[in-house]
Amino acid sequence: MPLLACDADSASSPDDERESDPDSPAPPPPLLQPRKRRSAAAAALPRLVKSQLRKVGGVFSAFRTPEKRMVKRIAEMARDKRTYFGCLVQDYVSFLQENRECHVSSTDLLQTIRQFMTQVKSYLAQSSELDPPIESLIPEDQIDVVLEKAMHKCILKPLKNHVDVMLKDFHTADGSWKQLKENLQLVRQRDPQELGVYVPTPDFVDVEKIKVKLMTMQKMYSPEKKVLLLLRVCKLIYTVMENNSGRMYGADDFLPVLTYVVAQCDMLELDAEIEYMMELLDPSLLHGEGGYYLTSAYGALSLIKNFQEEQAARLLCSEARNTLRQWHKRRTTNRTIPSVDDFQNYLRVAFQEINSGCTGKTLLVRPYITTEDVCRLCAEKFKVDNPEDYSLFLFIDDTWQQLTEDTYPQKIKAELHSRPQPQVFHFVYKRIDSDPYGAIFQNDNSNHAL
Numbered sequence: 193m194p195l196l197a198c199d200a201d202s203a204s205s206p207d208d209e210r211e212s213d214p215d216s217p218a219p220p221p222p223l224l225q226p227r228k229r230r231s232a233a234a235a236a237l238p239r240l241v242k243s244q245l246r247k248v249g250g251v252f253s254a255f256r257t258p259e260k261r262m263v264k265r266i267a268e269m270a271r272d273k274r275t276y277f278g279c280l281v282q283d284y285v286s287f288l289q290e291n292r293e294c295h296v297s298s299t300d301l302l303q304t305i306r307q308f309m310t311q312v313k314s315y316l317a318q319s320s321e322l323d324p325p326i327e328s329l330i331p332e333d334q335i336d337v338v339l340e341k342a343m344h345k346c347i348l349k350p351l352k353n354h355v356d357v358m359l360k361d362f363h364t365a366d367g368s369w370k371q372l373k374e375n376l377q378l379v380r381q382r383d384p385q386e387l388g389v390y391v392p393t394p395d396f397v398d399v400e401k402i403k404v405k406l407m408t409m410q411k412m413y414s415p416e417k418k419v420l421l422l423l424r425v426c427k428l429i430y431t432v433m434e435n436n437s438g439r440m441y442g443a444d445d446f447l448p449v450l451t452y453v454v455a456q457c458d459m460l461e462l463d464a465e466i467e468y469m470m471e472l473l474d475p476s477l478l479h480g481e482g483g484y485y486l487t488s489a490y491g492a493l494s495l496i497k498n499f500q501e502e503q504a505a506r507l508l509c510s511e512a513r514n515t516l517r518q519w520h521k522r523r524t525t526n527r528t529i530p531s532v533d534d535f536q537n538y539l540r541v542a543f544q545e546i547n548s549g550c551t552g553k554t555l556l557v558r559p560y561i562t563t564e565d566v567c568r569l570c571a572e573k574f575k576v577d578n579p580e581d582y583s584l585f586l587f588i589d590d591t592w593q594q595l596t597e598d599t600y601p602q603k604i605k606a607e608l609h610s611r612p613q614p615q616v617f618h619f620v621y622k623r624i625d626s627d628p629y630g631a632i633f634q635n636d637n638s639n640h641a642l
Contacts, residue, residue, distance in 0.1 A: 258329040263342045265323075266316065270346035274614035275321055277312070279605070283538035284308055285350050286554035294556075298362040298464070302471035305351065309343040309472075316342075340474050344414045348472070352413040359464040368497075369460050375499045379455035388448040392436035394429060394456075402428060403457045409465055415472040418465065419482040426485045429453060443488070451492040466490050539566070539601055541584070543574045544622040557602055564597035570621040583624050588617040594624070 272278040287294075288305075295301040316322065316339055330338050348355075363369040384393055394402065402425050409421045429449055433441050454462065466489050477483065539557040544550050553573050557566055563584050571579035586593045586604065595601065601619060608617055 259334070259338050259341070262322075262326055262329050262338050263345060266339075266342035267345050269321065272614075274609075274616060276606070276609035277316065277319065277321055279540075279609060280312060280315070280538070281346050283540050283554050285347065286540065287538050287556065288351060289354050290554055291556075292358065295358070297366075298359050298467060299471065301355070301358055301362070302468065305347070305355070306472050309340075309347055312347070313339045313343060336474075336476075340416075341414075344416070348413045348415075355468070356410075356464070359467065360461075363460075363464065369463070372463060372493075372497055373460055375496050376455055376458055376460075379451070379496050379499055380458065384448075384452050387452050389452050391433050391441060391445050391449060393449055393452055394432045398428065398432055399453060399456045402453060403459070406457060406459055406462060406465070410461055415469045416474070416477065418469050419473060419477070419486060422469070422485055422489060423482060426450070426488065447488060447491055447495075450488055451495045454489070454492045455496060462489075463493055466493060537602075539605065539619060541566070541570055542618055542620045543570065544620055559602040559606075560600060561602070562597060563595040563599045563601055566601055567597075567621065574621065581623055581625075582621055585620045585622060586617060587620055588615060592620075 266277075269275050269277045270281040273282055295304065313336065317326070317335060326335055326338070360369075379387065405421055405425050409418050412418050412421070426446075430441070430446065433445070433449060466486070469486055470490065473482070473486070478486070537556055537558050538554050540552060540554050542550050542552045551574070555566070555569055555573065557569070567579065567582065567584050570576070570584065571582065576582055584595045584601065586595060588608070595604070605619075608615060
């Protein structure tokens with residue numbers, strides 16, 4: 193879908209994301225608002241009237257657009273581990289949250305997430321799990337757009353806080369934010385003309401408005417909505433430039449002004465926001481206006497990062513230009529559709545000890561790894577001193593089955609998910625001679641740990 197199909201000024205705020213997201217909690221009531229007593233009439237509202245109100249609500253929900261209905265249905269599937277799709281999503285999210293050391297850089301982390309989103313979209317487009325089928329509600333040319341929005345909700349939303357923390361940790365550890373902070377201060381101390389700015393610039397009030405928009409951007413999990421908000425910022429800058437001079441300006445005039453504004457906003461986190469959008473935005477949206485302003489924001493940050501005190505960096509260095517070209521080629525080059533085997537790599541395994549109860553970890557287990565290899569991995573992850581006393585079990589239909597060393601857990605999982613009637617099952621790494629009715633399944637809440 194072209195990014196400009198939606199006007200930039202209609203970009204959603206975090207409140208808009210919450211309102212359009214039935215899974216988000218309702219905002220809390222004002223703390224100082226006095227509690228109102230219920231009137232006798234309200235307390236005595238007949239159940240029949242309440243029932244009628246519920247029916248009216250059901251009528252309104254029936255008018256929900258097909259796109260929202262499909263996104264809601266996919267989100268429900270993502271929470272249901274009885275579905276193959278739900279198992280894939282939950283296992284992947286758990287794996288990322290539990291294995292922070294598996295990525296070597298911020299770019300590596302974001303590229304991995306984007307690849308998984310693309311793979312799962314490909315699976316859903318061909319899957320028979322969706323009921324009703326997506327093509328029965330959504331026109332063929334809009335299916336990818338709807339699936340992309342569903343991926344934001346199912347994958348990026350639960351990972352939002354984790355990704356924010358990881359990006360901050362990466363940039364703090366490599367020293368890039370320390371250098372950026374110093375350069376931001378240097379640039380703020382320069383006059384606009386020293387940055388190559390010879391046109392009207394936003395005043396203090398406009399800069400504060402822009403800063404509020406950028407802070408709002410930080411709260412969003414959808415890269416598409418972030419880009420729409422970035423469009424609003426850039427168009428506000430263009431409006432100030434043109435209204436205060438009465439003439440039109442091009443890219444050569446805009447980039448120095450954008451650099452000046454970014455420095456005035458003084459937000460280290462904007463570096464992570466730009467990276468988030470550049471790596472997670474759907475490639476089809478990189479060719480239009482959104483892609484142009486996104487690369488402009490990257491260019492402004494590059495100018496600041498490479499700013500030298502003795503001379504203003506008014507032009508992008510060749511290294512930054514090469515990086516942009518490589519990024520654009522990597523993100524927009526057509527790739528072959530991945531197979532299911534490419535992303536069926538996560539397995540949730542519970543670890544049961546009689547004295548310490550149960551814990552769970554999501555392991556990276558490829559489809560053709562045997563139970564013997566999984567047991568070796570479990571012994572390492574759960575720090576078991578005597579692995580010969582442990583084995584991998586399948587718990588299903590209130591029965592325990594010890595898996596032989598030459599079986600393939602991922603194939604077993606796939607077979608169970610392919611059955612007409614979904615079944616709840618768990619892979620459990622435990623002592624071979626332990627009590628089969630251990631703490632792991634003694635209460636309803638225990639399943640959530642798996």
